[in-house]
Amino acid sequence: MTHSIEKLEEIIRRDGERSISIHQPTTLVLKPNARNFTDEQMEAYFARDFKSRLFITSANITSNTVFLRSKFSDNHPHASHLNPLRDFMKATHSTYNYTAAKTNCTVLLSMCFQANESTSSCSMSKYYSFAVTVASALSNMGEGTGFEICPAMVMDEKEVELSRQKFCLLMHIIFSKMAMYRFLVNEDGSNTYRISHCRMKETGSKRPIFFAIFSFLLQFCLTGYVLAENISIGFNMDAYLLRNLPLAIMTLLYGFIIAYPGLTDRESAMSFYGGWKKIGLLMGMDFFVNQILAIVLVLSGFLVIMIQESFIEAVLNTAALLFIPEIDDSLPSLLGFDEKSIIENYIIQQSLEQFERVISIKDQDLTKKLLSVGAGVDFSDYYLTNIGESPSQPETGSIFQPYQIRAGTSSSMGHQIDPSNFVTENCLIREIEWSYTHCPSYAKTVKPRIAYLRIVKMCKADKNNKNNKEDVVEIVRKAASSEENIVISDVRHKLKGCFIITTFQMSNDIIRLRLCGSKSAEEFLHAFEYYSLWSITPSATRALKNEIHEEHKRNKNKNISVSEESVGLQPVHHVAGIGASIGDDAVTHDYVNLSTVKNRIDQERVRLEKKRSSRRWQRKRTRSKETENDLQNDM
Numbered sequence: 001m002t003h004s005i006e007k008l009e010e011i012i013r014r015d016g017e018r019s020i021s022i023h024q025p026t027t028l029v030l031k032p033n034a035r036n037f038t039d040e041q042m043e044a045y046f047a048r049d050f051k052s053r054l055f056i057t058s059a060n061i062t063s064n065t066v067f068l069r070s071k072f073s074d075n076h077p078h079a080s081h082l083n084p085l086r087d088f089m090k091a092t093h094s095t096y097n098y099t100a101a102k103t104n105c106t107v108l109l110s111m112c113f114q115a116n117e118s119t120s121s122c123s124m125s126k127y128y129s130f131a132v133t134v135a136s137a138l139s140n141m142g143e144g145t146g147f148e149i150c151p152a153m154v155m156d157e158k159e160v161e162l163s164r165q166k167f168c169l170l171m172h173i174i175f176s177k178m179a180m181y182r183f184l185v186n187e188d189g190s191n192t193y194r195i196s197h198c199r200m201k202e203t204g205s206k207r208p209i210f211f212a213i214f215s216f217l218l219q220f221c222l223t224g225y226v227l228a229e230n231i232s233i234g235f236n237m238d239a240y241l242l243r244n245l246p247l248a249i250m251t252l253l254y255g256f257i258i259a260y261p262g263l264t265d266r267e268s269a270m271s272f273y274g275g276w277k278k279i280g281l282l283m284g285m286d287f288f289v290n291q292i293l294a295i296v297l298v299l300s301g302f303l304v305i306m307i308q309e310s311f312i313e314a315v316l317n318t319a320a321l322l323f324i325p326e327i328d329d330s331l332p333s334l335l336g337f338d339e340k341s342i343i344e345n346y347i348i349q350q351s352l353e354q355f356e357r358v359i360s361i362k363d364q365d366l367t368k369k370l371l372s373v374g375a376g377v378d379f380s381d382y383y384l385t386n387i388g389e390s391p392s393q394p395e396t397g398s399i400f401q402p403y404q405i406r407a408g409t410s411s412s413m414g415h416q417i418d419p420s421n422f423v424t425e426n427c428l429i430r431e432i433e434w435s436y437t438h439c440p441s442y443a444k445t446v447k448p449r450i451a452y453l454r455i456v457k458m459c460k461a462d463k464n465n466k467n468n469k470e471d472v473v474e475i476v477r478k479a480a481s482s483e484e485n486i487v488i489s490d491v492r493h494k495l496k497g498c499f500i501i502t503t504f505q506m507s508n509d510i511i512r513l514r515l516c517g518s519k520s521a522e523e524f525l526h527a528f529e530y531y532s533l534w535s536i537t538p539s540a541t542r543a544l545k546n547e548i549h550e551e552h553k554r555n556k557n558k559n560i561s562v563s564e565e566s567v568g569l570q571p572v573h574h575v576a577g578i579g580a581s582i583g584d585d586a587v588t589h590d591y592v593n594l595s596t597v598k599n600r601i602d603q604e605r606v607r608l609e610k611k612r613s614s615r616r617w618q619r620k621r622t623r624s625k626e627t628e629n630d631l632q633n634d635m
Helices: 005-019 039-047 083-093 098-116 121-142 157-186 192-203 208-233 242-264 266-273 281-306 311-334 339-359 363-373 521-530 538-566 594-613 615-630
Strands: 053-061 064-069 145-147 380-383 403-406 416-419 429-438 450-457 472-476 493-506 510-518 571-575 587-591
Touching: 005 053, 053 083, 053 121, 064 083, 083 098, 083 157, 098 121, 098 157, 098 339, 121 145, 121 157, 121 380, 121 510, 145 157, 157 266, 157 339, 157 363, 157 521, 192 208, 192 266, 192 281, 192 311, 192 339, 208 281, 208 311, 242 266, 242 281, 242 311, 266 281, 281 311, 403 493, 416 493, 429 510, 450 510, 493 521, 510 521, 521 538
Parallel strands: 053 145
Antiparallel strands: 053 064, 380 510, 403 416, 429 450, 429 493, 450 472, 493 510, 571 587
16 A cells, blocks of 8 residues: 655654664654745754665655655655665564565575676766665664654664664675675676676586586696796706896786786785685685785796897786686687576575574674674765765766865866766865855755865875865856845754765856765775775875874874873862861862872883784774764764
8 A cells, every 4th residue: 555745754753863873853844846845844954964874664655665764855856775674684683584585585685786787987876875874774773764663664763773784784785785786896806706606506417516616627738837937947047038137027027917806906806705704615626826926926027028039928928827817717618608697596595594694693793793704884975955865877976986185286177076987086085165145035945055164185285286275175156237136044063973965056156966985984984885885095094094094193182181181180088077168168178299190101101002002902892883883973
């Protein structure tokens, strides 16, 4: 049965505040394209923060069961198909219909696969917008997710926290598998050994392992012959011809370029096989070929090129040496395997096995499990203007991807805010401050425009830009003569942390602005890896790691100052003597000797420094840092 929008308003008024801690005191369910609102609606609008959240109902309301809540509305427009989230959660938590739950798990994964199947940024943005929207709901252990409280969804208010944790674990199945998909498909991380592993797990047959063994023996044999050639020459320096040195150096460099991806994706590859504790034949062959054999081949190949007596032999041997490390990458396509389909089937099967493990977890162990897998990371989606959730839609002028911010080279040329296909150092924002327009004629509207915007970038200012000494970009509206009644509001809004702009459009004022980010650079980097979001350039990664280092230093200094306060001046109370009146003067305050206090402070500082420098403390701190971040308050 499909209900009208009034049903949503009824449910949110009844359950909205009980099921989600979002600090939004009253409902704001809006009709499409409405502009004039009641005082109650405007009160709700002004009281809300800018994070987006999800509200999940058991009732079908205008063909939706999952609603996007923003500062501007409880039924914020969204293009992503979110209903399978509710069906997945309801079948798992409420009705215990695990067949339906598994079906919706595969539906969600298939949706994400199809959104990722194209290399175009427009198609990929469908997954990114969906992932950012869900990530905002899962932020801080799912505190951005609300539920209708009824027997068909969440039984009572006491069960809300448990439901959030279950929802986070269910979504962990999806996003952990998308990380695997990104590694194997989008980043071309598949090879003969990994494809054989997928086929063996999917079909239960041992036959695919023979292809992997053939590839391993061929690569091992060819490399052995190269080494044998070097051994036969020995240390005869006269055999090495200097005329071959340029080609040998080029071959060495190109060989390292070929081997580099296999060396750097070691952790992702081992995670694909199940970790170091589950090492087997395929994993061992994969590791040996891509980690050890690749380096041996590059170094020995250099010597082989140096001993060639003719130019054409040097060229032919160079081509052969560069072919050997790519045998395991090329063999699946030569054998006619549909690698993408094999990987997708394997991932879906693995997700269903993971689902069965999740539903077997006891309720009291959910928090421990969430912390162990890194779910519920702090990461939110922010709508600063009233625009719908949407991936890139060129036909409507809507672009959803990271935006770079560059200060203008002169005061008259303006600034530059342009889209990028990946996150660069110019995308990273440390602080953003803004004010909306104010017009008496449209005082009761929740479709404001931004008239003033101030961005503090994370990267250092461009040394060649003399007009921008700081990492700050300011944009102020330039009104036409017919807009004299529109002014900049005195109310300023501010966000601090680590953010990127994902949607931006400007006329006289900024009419589209959407952000995503975290309260810290560490959480931001973790979220991008966990949710498989846009690629981050090496320069941006360095900027984030520098910011993380600065955050740790600030936290360290803060902890030391707190410790000093904890051992500071402690008042010693003395009861007044006989005959003293009972009142304000009945207790006098003396203080301990200052030299004693100083000694205690120095001792406490030394103790803390020793503790921080110990490896044991560092390991303990690493395990507990996610717990500390999840317990922080919303910004």
